[in-house]
Amino acid sequence: MNLREISSLVFIVWLGLLLGAVLKIVAYDNILTGGVGTYILTHAAPELGAENIVTSVLLAYRGLDTLGELTVLFVAITAAGLVLGQRRTDAPSDSDAGFILRTAANLLFPFLIILGTYILLQGHFSPGGVFQGGAILAAAFFVPILASPASPLHHRVSRLVEGLVVATFMIICLLALFSDDAFLALLLGKGSVSQLFSAYSLPLLHIVIGFQIGTAFAGILARLQETEASD
Amino acid sequence: MLFWVALISVVVMLGAAFAVLFLENYLAATAAISVVSLALSVLFFVLQAPDVALTEAAVGAGISSVILALTLRRVGLWRIETHKDKQ
Numbered sequence: 001m002n003l004r005e006i007s008s009l010v011f012i013v014w015l016g017l018l019l020g021a022v023l024k025i026v027a028y029d030n031i032l033t034g035g036v037g038t039y040i041l042t043h044a045a046p047e048l049g050a051e052n053i054v055t056s057v058l059l060a061y062r063g064l065d066t067l068g069e070l071t072v073l074f075v076a077i078t079a080a081g082l083v084l085g086q087r088r089t090d091a092p093s094d095s096d097a098g099f100i101l102r103t104a105a106n107l108l109f110p111f112l113i114i115l116g117t118y119i120l121l122q123g124h125f126s127p128g129g130v131f132q133g134g135a136i137l138a139a140a141f142f143v144p145i146l147a148s149p150a151s152p153l154h155h156r157v158s159r160l161v162e163g164l165v166v167a168t169f170m171i172i173c174l175l176a177l178f179s180d181d182a183f184l185a186l187l188l189g190k191g192s193v194s195q196l197f198s199a200y201s202l203p204l205l206h207i208v209i210g211f212q213i214g215t216a217f218a219g220i221l222a223r224l225q226e227t228e229a230s231d
Numbered sequence: 232m233l234f235w236v237a238l239i240s241v242v243v244m245l246g247a248a249f250a251v252l253f254l255e256n257y258l259a260a261t262a263a264i265s266v267v268s269l270a271l272s273v274l275f276f277v278l279q280a281p282d283v284a285l286t287e288a289a290v291g292a293g294i295s296s297v298i299l300a301l302t303l304r305r306v307g308l309w310r311i312e313t314h315k316d317k318q
Contacts, residue, residue, distance in 0.1 A: 054282045084305075120284075127281035137290035142297070217294055224301035 051125040051201055058130070060206045067173070070212060074166065076218045096148045100167050105147035112140030120210040124202045134213030136183045141218040145225060155219065162215040172201060238275050242263050243270040257309040268292035 001009075040057060050056040057064055096102060120133035247266040254260045268291030275284035303309040 052282070065246065127285060129282055129286060132282075132285040132289045134292050135286075139289075195233060219296070221297060224298065224305060 016183050055124050059202050073190060073216055075204050080220055081223055100189040102147040103106055105143045108143055109140055112136055116140060123206045130206060130209040130213055133210040135217060137214030138217030142221045145222055158219045162212060165208050237274060240270040240273040244305055257303050260295050265292045265296040
């Protein structure tokens with residue numbers, strides 16, 4: 001047995017022990033009848049004014065986890081950019097795609113932007129979310145690159161947007177800290193359910209995180225696309 | 232009705248997942264992975280989780296298969312054929 005087989009065997013045993021421990025410790029009987037889930041289901045809409053319970057869990061009840069998730073994403077994108085490296089200036093770029101793809105990319109761009117922004121704007125009262133909106137925004141910026149690889153994404157601009165967005169998130173958190181003595185506390189008014197301006201500062205956080213995920217995805221896709229293949 | 236939609240999407244998922252294992256062409260295998268995600272998003276929608284269905288369609292079927300395809304191209308396993316190569 002070589003080292004790789006031994007290490008994968010150890011990993012499988014460890015994973016099995018972990019799953020067994022989870023199954024033994026977590027009391028699944030209580031999850032359906034009581035506990036946090038039921039509380040959130042009944043209290044989320046009246047407390048926060050947000051109809052979408054997933055969003056209220058993601059940004060309000062477990063907002064700190066989302067902040068950690070954003071940090072992980074930020075670090076992962078930075079590391080991937082580091083590994084993929086810079087493009088040589090004299091490297092030959094791929095030729096443009098065919099007429100159909102180029103025209104479709106130009107046609108799709110505004111619609112994808114509108115769809116992504118819509119999903120981000122109304123995520124607190126109808127199905128939608130930060131990952132979906134961010135992924136659609138990233139696709140809007142990536143499809144034109146796929147159509148004409150010679151005109152790449154401006155990484156400086158995308159990094160600037162990403163930094164600004166994370167800074168805005170932190171500023172919102174700090175404002176809450178100073179006005180309400182709690183990090184990530186809810187700002188602004190509650191409003192009435194199903195309105196655009198409601199649910200405290202959840203829509204703001206929603207838009208900010210969506211933009212961060214969008215720029216992160218677009219940056220990593222563009223970087224993967226433009227680095228030259230090793231033939 | 233819902234039962235049949237769920238059954239069809241599960242069968243499609245299973246078929247596509249087996250296709251990933253047995254397909255020789257990397258491009259076809261990547262497309263099959265994205266078919267698994269699409270069928271899974273239909274299943275999520277049937278199970279009344281439109282949020283998760285949207286995520287699965289956008290991230291699972293869209294972004295992750297594009298990342299997979301670009302990575303395959305980056306490591307030289309799948310090249311996009313241009314007009315120059317054919318000539």
